[in-house]
Structures are given as C-alpha cells and as structure tokens.
Amino acid sequence: MRGISKSFSSIRVLDDVDFELEEGEIHALAGGNGAGKSTLMKILVGVYTLDEGAFEVDGQRVDFHTIQDAREAGVGMVFQEFSLVPTLTVAQNVFLTRESHGRTGLIDDRDSVRRTRELFHTMEVDVDPRRPLDELPTAHWQLTEIAKALSQNARVLIMDEPTTALARTETVQLFSLMRRLQEQGISIVYISHRMGEIFEICDRITVLRDGRRVLTEELAKLTMAQVIDQIVGRKLEHAMEWKEHSVPIDAEVLLDVRELVSGTMIRGIDLKLRAGEILGLAGLMGSGRSELVRAIFGIDPVTSGEIVVRGRRVSLAGPQDAIAVGIAMIPEDRRAQGLVLDHSIRDNFLLPILGRLSHGGFVDDRKGNRLAESFVQRLTIRMRSIDNPIRLLSGGNQQKVVIAKWLGTEPQILIMDEPTAGVDIGTKGEIVNMIRAFAEAGHGVVIISSELPELLAVSDRVLILRDGRVANELDRRQISTEEELHHAVQAVS
C-alpha cells in the first residue's frame, strides 16, 4: 500500500501512509486510539475506499470496492467484534453464504462439517464443527473466524486485538497457530495494544501516529521503550513502573470478605482491603476473578459468607445497595456493561447519581451539567460537547467516561475489572495515575487485569485465584519480575 490517504468529512484520518506486508510474515500494526490503524485495515479489506494512493497484491495493482473484491484477492479479516452468528453451528458459520449443496439443491451440512473438520485439522486445533457457537468458549469463536477466512483461501489475515478475550494459555495456542500459518506462507497483520505480545510473535512493526506512518522496522532491532515512545510521540512518564505510595496504607479495613461462596464459581474466598491500598486480583479465565467482584458489587447473589464494609456487615440485593455503602465497579466490558452507547456523555455520567441529584424526583440539570463538565475536565476526556452520544468517542475516552461516572459516586472502594482493555498506551498511563491518586486519597482499590505489567505497576498486594479460591497471596516486595507473577498465575513453580 502506497501513499494511502483517507478523509472523513474534511478530517484527514490517514495521510500518505505506506505499508508493506511480505509473504509469510507477521507484521504488527500499532498506534494510539484514533491513529488510523482500523481505517487502514478497513481500506485493505474493502470496507472503505481510499481517497488517494494505490495498493498492490503480488505486484498487481488492485482496487477494492467491496469486501468481496478483497476476499477474492485473498485478504481476510478476523474481526475484533466477531462476525459470527451464535445460534448456528461452527461449520454453518464457516460456510455461511457459501454452503455446499447436494444433488437435490438442498444444503449439505455433512459436507460443510467434513470440510470444516479438514480446516481445523490443518490448523492442528480441536474444535467440534457440529456444536452451536454459543455453547463454545470465546477462544473457539476466534478459531472459527480464522477457519472461515482460510476456507476462502485467504493469504493475508488481519487480526485486530485477537487476545483481548483470551486467557494466557489460549493466547499461547493462538500464537503457535499463527506460526504454523506463517510456515504455510500466510501473512498476518497483527493489531494490538499489548507490547509484550507484539514482541513475542511479530517479525516487523509499523507504527502509526495521527494518521501518519512514523516507524517500520524489524522488531529484533527495537526495544519496547523505543516502540512505546514512537506510539505516544513523547517520553511516557514511566507510568508502568512501580511507584511507592506517597501516603502509607492505613490500618483501617475498608472491605472484609469472609468465606464468600457465590454460584458455582466462587467457593470460599477471604479478602481484606485497607484504606489507601491497591489490591490486585490475578488468575486465569474461569478462575473466578470477575465472579468475585460481581458478588461483592451485588450483581450475583451471595450463597454464604459475609461482606463487611468499614466494620458493618452488609447484605447486597443489587448494585444499588453496593453503591449506597460506597462501592463502585468499573465492569469488564464497557460497551455491554458500562455504557448506554446511544445516550450522551452527560446522561451516562449522571446515571448512578440520579438519586443524589434529584429533589422530589426532579433531576437538578444545572448541577448535573456542572458536575459532568468538571469531571470531563479533570479526566481530560476529549470530546466536543457533553451532549454528544458516547458512541462517537474513541475507546480510551469512553473508558474515561466510565471511570468518571464511578468517581462521581464518591466511592470509598473502587473495583476495576480490566480497566485498560482496548485502551491505547497513553490513556493507559493516565488511568494508572488515576488509580494511584484515588488510593492515595485514602480509598481502596481492587483491580483485575490480565496485563501483568500493569498489575505489577499498581498493586500493593496480589491475590492469585484458582478454581474459585485464593491460591496464593503475594506482597509487592515478594515479586521482583513479571515472570515470577506469571508463573504464580500459571501455577508452575
């Protein structure tokens, strides 16, 4: 791709960008939110047409106008938001709109199943093509997406944040699959915010910033710090390094969870959180991390055990009760659980505090506007007006609204489930600083993150969960490297 430019309503999103992908290479595409990665890739798969520039596949000049054009040239995309139908089986999804037909002209499902099985065989993975997708874990959805692309003879695969929903073991499996595909001569464009993974799997990297290419280089010649500098365009203030608290942790126990049992996932957990402390929760998918905080926030019912908030035993019938005792939770999935995407920034921000802002049922709009404006400024949320719908914001700014919304409830205890997922590295640093400031004001934070460097950067203690129990508790001082934490989570010594 050469000299690619693209504008949306007079805003230039891509400016003279070059991008080369060699046969059989895994090429990382990195950049902050709004840097133009997705736009570039959407041009490549034919979703958008370009304004200027040209691109070639195998030296042949091509011009994609539709997704079908791109598909015929062998470019396939593994979408971030999976483009699969959950109620259909794996095989039906793989061959959707290209079903095999038998002699009678009816769909021959058995043939699709056989061909899907062959595909999975060449991918060396084990997925049952006859199972409906909604019965399968997310990792299998991804494999289905890849099989779908391969079934169309794709030679270029684009993967956009493919590991967000995966546990570490699943990520490892995905990576070995990527290497096998690479050996078969398939080229992969790998889009991710996770530097560790980029260095682990990719051969070369291209960094975009503000719609321009700022770097293309072999990763072996680069350090992580160099790449990050290129992405943010300024020296990152070492947000991801551990910092001592300027205010010591208080003796007061804010949250005391005793022998908590909830559903089938949480089987007896003890946890103490002190004022000023940041407690990390680590564990694999299915270890009960998210389920534990859901129970503490009153979303899932408690079967047995106690939750004590500042010395008082509480029983939580729902999130409204948890909010009332000073607990706030930033949920895992901001689009599905955190925000009403069609509503304005202000309405989203005000939702949890409507009761406090109302007199006799009437909302005090002036006070609400003032409050929303002040939080937007405090968290430097980039937007045109608080009346704009939230779906127009970038992922990082949306996440900041979620955080603002919960800080607005003036909580004592802040629970964060994957607070930096899908957020660019500059915003990540800001969020980490926000967490620290909140704890230093004498509040407590429980943070879940699958990104271990981030967990290590902020947590005073880390609880490692396994099968709904606390498998290990590590003090910050006991962990010296990311690898050690990694091993503790994976339960290998």
Place this chain on the structure above:
Amino acid sequence: MATPEVTGRFDRSALVGAVKAFDWRAYVIYIAFVVVFAVFAITLHDEGFLTENNLLNIGRQTATIAVMAVAMTFVIGAAQIDLSIGATAGLASVTAAMAIAEWGIGAGILVGLGTGLLVGSVNGALVAGFAIPSFLVTLGMLGIAHGTAQWITDSAPQPILDDTYNNPFGSGDLGPVPSLVIWVVAIVVIGHIVLRKTSYGRRVLATGGNTVAARFSGVNTRLITFLTLAIMGLVAGLAGMLYAGRLHSGRFQWGEGDELSVIAAVILGGTSLFGGRATVIGSLFGALMIGLINNGLILMGLDFSQQEIIRGVIIVLAVALARRK
C-alpha cells in the same frame, strides 16, 4: 474546523453546512404533520376540514389514542411492548360502567382505574419477576382481558346514564374546550415532564438503552420495568373510562385494535422501537397524525378499505423517512 477569514461577510458555506447538519430526520413527524395538515386544509376546504367543529372532532377521536401513546412511550422507551392495552381499555370501560350502576360514580372511577392498574401490574410482575418477554405476556393478557370483559357482560353494552360521570370523562366541554382535549393536554404535559426532568424518566431510558449497563449503574431495572407496565395498565384503564364517558356506556369492544394505532403513533413520533430513545411530544403528534389522516380520508369520501390502505402507506413512509442512518 474552518473559520471564516473575513468576518462580517455573509458566509455561505457555513449556512450550507448548518442546513446539512440539521438533523431533519428527528423532526420528520412535525414536518409530516404540517404537510398533511396543509394538504388537507387546501384540498378538503369545501368539505369543511378547517371548521372548528371538525378540528375539535379530530381532537376527540384522537384523545384515547394520544393518552395511551404517552404511557406507551415509556414502555417502548424501556424496550418493552404492551399489546393488551386495547383489551384493557375495553375491560375497564365495562367494570367502571357496572360499578357506577351498582355503587355510584366514585366507586366507578376507582374500579375503572383499579382494573387497569391490576392488569398492568400483572403484566409488569410477569415480565419483571419471571423474565417472560412482554410481547408474550401482553399477547396473552389481550385475550384474557378481552374475554373477561365479554364474559362478565354477556356481550351486552353497559349503559351509563349519569351525566355527572359522562361529562368530565369525555362527553362534556369546559367552556369551549372538550373535556377529552383537557385530559390529553394534562397527560401529555405530565408525561413529558416525567420523561425529561425526573430521575424515573432517565432510568426508564437507561433501562431501555442498555439494561445491563443500567443495572450495573445501580438502576433497579426490574422495578422500572414493572412500573412502566403497571402505569401503562392504569392509563389504558383511564382511556377505557374516557371511551365509556364519550359513548355513555361500557362495552367490551371499546378500544379493540387500539394497541396497533398507539404503537404506530409512538414509533411515528420518533421513539426507538428498540428502546433508549423516546419522546412524549413526538408521540402526541404521532397520534394526532393518525387522527388527521383518518378524518381527512373520511371527508374525501373514501370507503373503509381504501382508508386502511392509505393509512398503512403513510405510516410506513413516515417511519422509513425518520429512520436513522
């Protein structure tokens, strides 16, 4: 972000931009209302479309639909639906009429409203408490309410002879204004304020916009769902009583099929069928639009089957135009 270089000069491109940025789709119902009104005013002038009497008639005939459309705005805004409102109105009209005949006006009003509230509460409890889709619950309730109304009256009309009931509930006027119009104005004003200015209204829209996010934000989404459906029943009961007052009797057929007109009015008005976006004023104009079309087509001398066809075409057209990109 182009700023005009010469200030004080007429900036044509800025004006064009402003016209382009104007979201006319949000105002389709008002534009369509004005257009249809103007067309009828010109073409049906000789048939007496613009006479005071005819305009008040449109108001009277639209009143029950408009009143129910206000409550339906909340139901659809919360991403639910209520198909039982027509049957509920019919049932409330007969229970109110029977109670008036037996015990007098006061009891009649209480029984009529109570009937609606009871039906709505059962709907709300089943939807919110047992997570049964409101489409199914209220479809079942349509049959139950309709059948009950027919059964307890042996299909016979229940006359209301007491004009102290009939006048305020739809037959009489207050000065020059029909009482029905006063009911519509009152309900619309209350509905608009509740939707726009109260925490309840915001929570209804949040529940409809994203139930999970609303629940995670501390909104008691089940209570909100229950309340919207219970209030819908109450308002359908009131609509039934307005039918009874206007027509001096309770009858199980009153309100039959109204659910479709009401839902059409709400959607025409700009409320999202998927919840989260709703407008009470839009629903009022949606209802008026349907009344306007009915009236105009009758004055044109079309027969009932032709009216139905044209009404259907206009509704589909307006919704298609109002659709967001």
